[in-house]
Amino acid sequence: xxxxxxxxxxxxxxxxxxxLRTECKSALIRASEKEPAGYSKELWQxxxxxxxxxxxxxxxxxxxxxxxxxxxxxxxxxxxxxxPLPVHATMVSSLILSKYGSPVQRELLRRxxxxxxxxxxxxxxxxxxxxxxxxxVKGRREGEEIVLTGSAYFVDYFSASEKSIISILxxxxxxxxxxxxxxxxxxxxxxxTVQQLHSMAKDNECVVSFDEVxxxxxxxxxxxxxxxxxxxxxxxxxxxxLAAQMQGAARQAMESxxxxxxxRDAFNQPIGSFQAIQHMxxxxxxxADGTQLLTREAIWRLSQGLPANVEVSQAKSFANExxxxxxxxxxxxxxxxxxxxxxxINLWFRRVASWGLRCGTTYExxxxxxxxxxxxxxxxxxxxxxxxxxxxxx
Amino acid sequence: MEFIFSVEEHELRTTIQSFIKEHLSEEIKxxxxxxxxxxxxxxxxxxxLGMIRDRGWSAVSWPKKYGGQERSKIxxxxxxxxxxxxxxxxxxxxGTGAPAILASGTEAQKQAFIPSSIKMDIVFxxxxxxxxxxxxxxxxRCRATRVGENYLIxxxxxxxxxxxxxxxxxxMVRSDPQSRRHAGxxxxxxxxxxxxxxxxxxxxxxxxxxxxxxxxxxxxxxxEVFFDNVEVSVDSLLxxxxxxxxxxxxxxxxxxxxxxxxxxxxxxxEDIVNHLKTGDxxxxxxxxxxxxxxxxxxxxxxxxxxxxxxxxxLSIEESGGNFTYEGSAEKIFAPEHGVRSTEAISQILGxxxxxxxxxxxxxxxxxxxxxxxxxxxxxxNHGSVQVMRDQVARKGLNMPKQKA
Numbered sequence: 001x002x003x004x005x006x007x008x009x010x011x012x013x014x015x016x017x018x019x020l021r022t023e024c025k026s027a028l029i030r031a032s033e034k035e036p037a038g039y040s041k042e043l044w045q046x047x048x049x050x051x052x053x054x055x056x057x058x059x060x061x062x063x064x065x066x067x068x069x070x071x072x073x074x075x076x077x078x079x080x081x082x083x084p085l086p087v088h089a090t091m092v093s094s095l096i097l098s099k100y101g102s103p104v105q106r107e108l109l110r111r112x113x114x115x116x117x118x119x120x121x122x123x124x125x126x127x128x129x130x131x132x133x134x135x136x137v138k139g140r141r142e143g144e145e146i147v148l149t150g151s152a153y154f155v156d157y158f159s160a161s162e163k164s165i166i167s168i169l170x171x172x173x174x175x176x177x178x179x180x181x182x183x184x185x186x187x188x189x190x191x192x193t194v195q196q197l198h199s200m201a202k203d204n205e206c207v208v209s210f211d212e213v214x215x216x217x218x219x220x221x222x223x224x225x226x227x228x229x230x231x232x233x234x235x236x237x238x239x240x241x242l243a244a245q246m247q248g249a250a251r252q253a254m255e256s257x258x259x260x261x262x263x264r265d266a267f268n269q270p271i272g273s274f275q276a277i278q279h280m281x282x283x284x285x286x287x288a289d290g291t292q293l294l295t296r297e298a299i300w301r302l303s304q305g306l307p308a309n310v311e312v313s314q315a316k317s318f319a320n321e322x323x324x325x326x327x328x329x330x331x332x333x334x335x336x337x338x339x340x341x342x343x344x345i346n347l348w349f350r351r352v353a354s355w356g357l358r359c360g361t362t363y364e365x366x367x368x369x370x371x372x373x374x375x376x377x378x379x380x381x382x383x384x385x386x387x388x389x390x391x392x393x394x
Numbered sequence: 395m396e397f398i399f400s401v402e403e404h405e406l407r408t409t410i411q412s413f414i415k416e417h418l419s420e421e422i423k424x425x426x427x428x429x430x431x432x433x434x435x436x437x438x439x440x441x442x443l444g445m446i447r448d449r450g451w452s453a454v455s456w457p458k459k460y461g462g463q464e465r466s467k468i469x470x471x472x473x474x475x476x477x478x479x480x481x482x483x484x485x486x487x488x489g490t491g492a493p494a495i496l497a498s499g500t501e502a503q504k505q506a507f508i509p510s511s512i513k514m515d516i517v518f519x520x521x522x523x524x525x526x527x528x529x530x531x532x533x534x535r536c537r538a539t540r541v542g543e544n545y546l547i548x549x550x551x552x553x554x555x556x557x558x559x560x561x562x563x564x565x566m567v568r569s570d571p572q573s574r575r576h577a578g579x580x581x582x583x584x585x586x587x588x589x590x591x592x593x594x595x596x597x598x599x600x601x602x603x604x605x606x607x608x609x610x611x612x613x614x615x616x617x618e619v620f621f622d623n624v625e626v627s628v629d630s631l632l633x634x635x636x637x638x639x640x641x642x643x644x645x646x647x648x649x650x651x652x653x654x655x656x657x658x659x660x661x662x663x664e665d666i667v668n669h670l671k672t673g674d675x676x677x678x679x680x681x682x683x684x685x686x687x688x689x690x691x692x693x694x695x696x697x698x699x700x701x702x703x704x705x706x707x708l709s710i711e712e713s714g715g716n717f718t719y720e721g722s723a724e725k726i727f728a729p730e731h732g733v734r735s736t737e738a739i740s741q742i743l744g745x746x747x748x749x750x751x752x753x754x755x756x757x758x759x760x761x762x763x764x765x766x767x768x769x770x771x772x773x774x775n776h777g778s779v780q781v782m783r784d785q786v787a788r789k790g791l792n793m794p795k796q797k798a
Contacts, residue, residue, distance in 0.1 A: 001399050001468055002709045003702065009395060069395050258791045273796040278787030279780070285719070285790050286727050293702035294695070297397045304398075314695045363688060366695070370687035373667050373694055380667045382660055382694075382701055 003293065005073065012066075013073040016052060020081035023047075026344045032084035036196065037160045038204025039084045047085060048115020056091070058098055061109035068095065068237075072299035075241045076292070079248030082351050084203065086118050086157040088245065092237045093119035093165050096182070100222040100230050105184055108163065120161035120187070122152035122208065123235050123359075130239075130360035132167065132180040132231040137210055139170035139181060144217050146170065146183065148191075148210040154358060158206040159194050161187050165221065166208075167231045181227035182234060183219040190214075201354035232309070239359040240298045240312045243319035246355050247291040250323035253348040254284045257330040280329050287322035294318050307387035310372045317365035320356035327352045397705075399468070406469055410451070410476040417442055423481050427607040443514060446477075446485055453487045453512045456496060460508035462487065467711045471704075474653035479661070482607055488652040490564050491518030494645030495583070498633040507583070519557045521565035521584075521619065522642070524550060529781045531566060531642065532575040536621065538567040538582060540628070545569070545582060547590075547624040553775070557593050557617040560586055566642055569635050579638035581645075583630045590624035593617050599767050603751045606759035610658045610732060611768030655725070656704040658772060659732035660697040662765055666690060666739045669758070686742050693735045700728040719790030722782040729772035729779060736762070736769040 005013065023046055032040045047053070056071045057063025071091060078087055094112050097105050097119075111117035125136035137150040152158075152166055164187050169178040185192075191213035197205040222230040258281055261272035271277050298311035327349040331338035334345050356362075372386040380386065399407070425436045435443065446452055454470035456462025463469075474486035487493070492511040495503055510516040527533030536549025547567060557563065563584050570578030586593075594617060601614035633641040667690060670681040680686045703724040710717060740747035740762055751760040773779045787793040 001403065001705055002396050002712065003705045004709045004713060004715075005395050254791075258793060262793060269797045270794055273794040275780075275784065275796070278791075278793050279783040281791050281793060282723070282726065282783035282786035285786055286723050289703070289706075289723065290696075290699040290727065293706065294698060296395060297698075297702060300395055300397045314698055317691075318695050318699065366688050366691035367684075369691040369694060373690060374670060374681055374687060377671055379671070380664055382664055382697055 003296065009070065009073055012055070012070055013077060016074050016077040017080065019047070019050065019052075020077055020083055024081045024083045026347065029082060029084050029347055033202040036204075038157065038202070039086050039160060043083065044085055044115060044118075047083075047087075051113075053087070053090070053115055054113045057094060057109050057113050058106075061106065062113040063109065067303040069296070069299055069303045071095075072241065072244045072296060075244040076248035076251075079245030079250075080252040082249055082252075082347055086120070086160055086204070088238070088241055089120040089157040089161065090118050092234060092241060093121045093163075095237050096121070096165060096221065096230060096234050097184070099233065100182075100226065101184070102218065102221075104218070105221065117163065118157065118161045119163055119165070120155055120158045121165040121167075121234060121238065122155040122158070123167045123231060123238065124152070124154045126151065126153055128153065130235065130364045132228055132235070133169070135167045135169060135180075135231075137166055137168040138178075139168040139183065141171060141217070142214075145214050146217055146219065148183070148185075148213040148215065151207055151209040153207050154197070155206045155208050156358070157204045158187060158208050159196065160204055163187060164208075165234065166210075167234065170227070179225075179227055180231045182221045182230045183215060184221055185213070185215055185219060199354045200350040202350065203354075235359070236298075236302065236308060236312045239316040239365070240295060240302070240308075242355055242359045243291065243295045243312075243315045244299065246319045246323040246352050247288060247295055249348050249352050249355075250284075250291065250326035251288045253327045253330040253345065253352070254281070254288055256345060256348075257281070257284070257333040261333050277333065280333070284326045284329055287326050291315065291319045291322055301385075307385065310369055310386045313360070313365035313368040316360050317362045317369070320362040320365075323352050324356050399472070403468055403472060407472050407476060410473060413445075413449070414476065414480045417445060418480055423607070426481055426483055427612075447512060447514070451477075452485055452514065453492075453508075456487055456492070456508065456512070460496075460504055461512045462508070468708050471653050471708055475657065478654055478657050482612070484654065486653070488654070489518075490520045490645070491516070491562065491583075494564065494581075494641065495632065497644045498581075498641045502629070503583070503632065516562055517556070517560045518562050518564045518583075519554050519560035519586075519617075521551045521554060521563040523553045525552050528553075529778050531579070531639070534566055534568050534579055536565070536567050537571055538569045538580065538626075539571070540569070541625075543628055544625045545628060545630070547582070547584070547621040547626060549621050551619045551621075552596070553616050554593075554619045555613055555616040557586065557619050558595070558615070562586060563619065564632075564645070566638055569638070573636070576639040578636055579642075580635050581632040581638045581641045582626060583632055584624070584626050588624050588626065590622040592620040592622070594620070600764055603753075603760070605764035605768065606751055606761050608661075609761055609764040609768055610662065610736065611771040612764065653704070655772070655776075656700050656728050659728035659735075659769075660700050662732065662735045662739060662769075663690075663693050663697040665758075665761070666735075666742065667694070680742060689738050689742065693731075693738060696727075696731045696734070700724075700731055703727060719786045722777070722785040723790065725777060726779045726782045726786065729769075732769045732772055736765040740766050 028040050054063045055066050056068050059065045125134045127134050137152050140147045165182050165184055167182050170181040191211040193209045195207040199205050261277050262270050264271050294315040298308050298315045301308035301311050331349050337343045338345050422439050422442050425439045450463040451473045453462035454465050454473050455467050458464045470486045477483040477485040495507050538545040538547045565582045565584045569580035596616050600612055604614055605612040707720055746757050747762045749756040749760055750763050
């Protein structure tokens with residue numbers, strides 16, 4: 001048991017941080033917010049040239065094959081610097097291709113490694129719900145083809161991506177049952193229309209509509225019957241890496257706030273010397289640390305191939321509430337200026353507020369934890385992972 | 395990063411679990427908790443404690459030289475956790491006294507106190523708080539005056555839990571009458587059987603009726619201790635005269651990292667989940683109630699944060715790092731979680747949760763009512779959560795002190 005990052009992990013994290021500290025200034029972030037693509041092509045170029053995208057890709061495709069814990073630390077830094085890059089969309093998709101993809105699909109990772117290929121993924125339906133069964137793209141088998149209809153909602157960086165993993169419900173067996181599946185498509189396929197959304201984060205989020213889009217059956221990811229597992233994995237990676245990103249952002253917001261109150265004078269002293277302010281700051285630090293610990297544990301379990309549904313949901317639900325609290329308290333500490341568009345501090349607040357609503361809300365993730373806790377009759381113990389219990393429904 | 399216990403650590407845990415299963419009878423369990431009046435343990439309990447000692451579990455991390463096992467703090471944590479869970483028993487080698495003596499004592503003091511502490515022939519109670527000073531120890535008035543080769547002690551301590559069962563008190567005194575604040579404080583290791591020492595019980599809100607043993611802060615009794623011209627040899631000074639503040643800080647830091655503080659804050663979350671799984675039809679309705687399910691999951695997630703913060707402290711300790719704010723941070727999150735948890739659980743259970751031990755219709759001997767009465771204690775003692783927040787802000791975030 002050692003929950004602290006080791007030397008090599010810290011080195012990687014520090015190197016990403018140093019790069020972003022130098023290259024990712026607020027002017028660049030603000031410029032990206034006005035770009036339709038929602039990211040900085042120049043920064044993407046530099047970021048990928050340094051090889052950061054290769055960390056956890058397989059060696060055979062030019063990757064470094066490090067455990068995904070490294071990716072988790074990288075996302076903490078991407079969040080800290082709210083880097084306007086499609087790394088989350090691309091890496092979550094890449095991990096899925098890496099784990100479940102056919103040889104042809106995996107071959108694409110070679111281009112991901114160099115930054116030449118941006119990927120995106122969808123896992124949310126019209127209801128906004130975060131569940132494999134709630135997606136609203138349907139797949140209909142026709143011979144060697146699958147025909148897609150319906151829409152994928154809240155898809156990050158779809159319009160910037162060349163290829164995309166779409167979670168769908170496909171007509172399965174002869175009984176007409178639908179099952180979850182994921183397909184890899186060309187984002188520019190005939191019959192696709194894209195509608196750009198405008199979120200608080202001002203990054204890049206789309207609704208993607210499919211009008212009888214024909215794709216080959218070989219676009220399916222994973223073996224037959226594996227669809228639910230693929231989508232579940234995709235959702236876990238997406239949720240937990242977003243939580244890691246939120247934690248990094250919240251931590252940076254907190255540090256900015258502390259630095260501000262330590263220098264802002266009122267009543268003849270820095271307001272940071274008042275307990276009313278200090279006690280808020282202490283709660284912010286605990287909130288960021290709590291999110292960090294939950295997130296790192298979940299990612300560590302994923303890196304070991306252990307069941308992690310519960311741990312991912314713990315991390316994301318906690319992040320949703322606590323990281324927003326941290327950023328909102330930061331706004332409070334900055335006073336009136338936090339409300340002014342030209343002040344930088346709102347960049348963090350707006351993103352964390354948005355990210356907390358993607359990849360599963362607090363209540364959805366708690367429902368998954370509650371189910372693991374209460375829908376089995378086995379007694380629970382806090383230090384024994386719930387998914388090791390027998391799933392006998394009450 | 396590794397979020398799992400090693401194979402050896404896991405084996406230690408299962409060894410202790412089977413030991414407990416085999417040797418801890420209900421009778422011993424009851425007897426161990428019945429130490430309120432200081433009558434000592436039964437023969438069966440003493441035998442049980444002897445077996446724990448023979449296996450080296452009463453001093454897991456202490457040096458071999460003094461009879462310890464010199465194993466890791468993680469091993470100590472595992473021992474503490476299993477015995478606390480099984481019988482609310484403080485075994486392992488944490489707590490007041492010996493750890494601070496190991497950190498600050500002379501060789502003679504280590505020889506005199508450590509082996510006897512392992513045998514449980516020596517038991518310490520804590521002599522910090524006074525009627526007018528708690529978390530701010532700088533206000534200490536209990537004084538020790540040097541007279542030849544002795545100190546003459548006069549003053550009063552309060553909230554001296556377990557004084558009635560202790561052989562010694564870890565006593566913070568003002569050794570320099572002219573001094574103010576933290577300067578001029580010293581720690582003395584004082585035998586409790588000296589003439590001039592009077593112990594008076596303070597009965598708590600868990601006394602009548604008596605809280606069941608698994609309650610959060612079940613202690614029915616704490617004490618006031620009075621010192622009236624008590625003479626003690628200068629050999630009983632721990633560390634340097636006037637250096638008591640630092641000696642105590644080292645001791646308190648060692649004390650905050652342990653299984654007990656975390657367990658008393660989170661075991662309620664396990665209790666409510668297990669209760670919902672085993673209760674009658676009314677309880678089963680609650681188990682299906684989305685409001686209850688959401689709240690229980692929320693509590694569970696917070697409890698996991700408590701666990702992970704404790705793992706963080708152990709990790710820092712094991713990798714030889716220095717604590718800055720982490721111990722204080724944990725001492726905010728876990729106790730306050732304990733309060734949120736006990737209060738939410740009683741709202742889930744409704745009016746049944748108000749019933750105390752022995753009442754008709756009481757749930758599990760009234761444990762949920764007694765938990766509610768006890769949980770907030772953890773936010774008060776060993777440094778209030780407000781003072782802990784000051785420390786997190788100052789040490790964790792470098793925020794400035796307020797001007798006078």
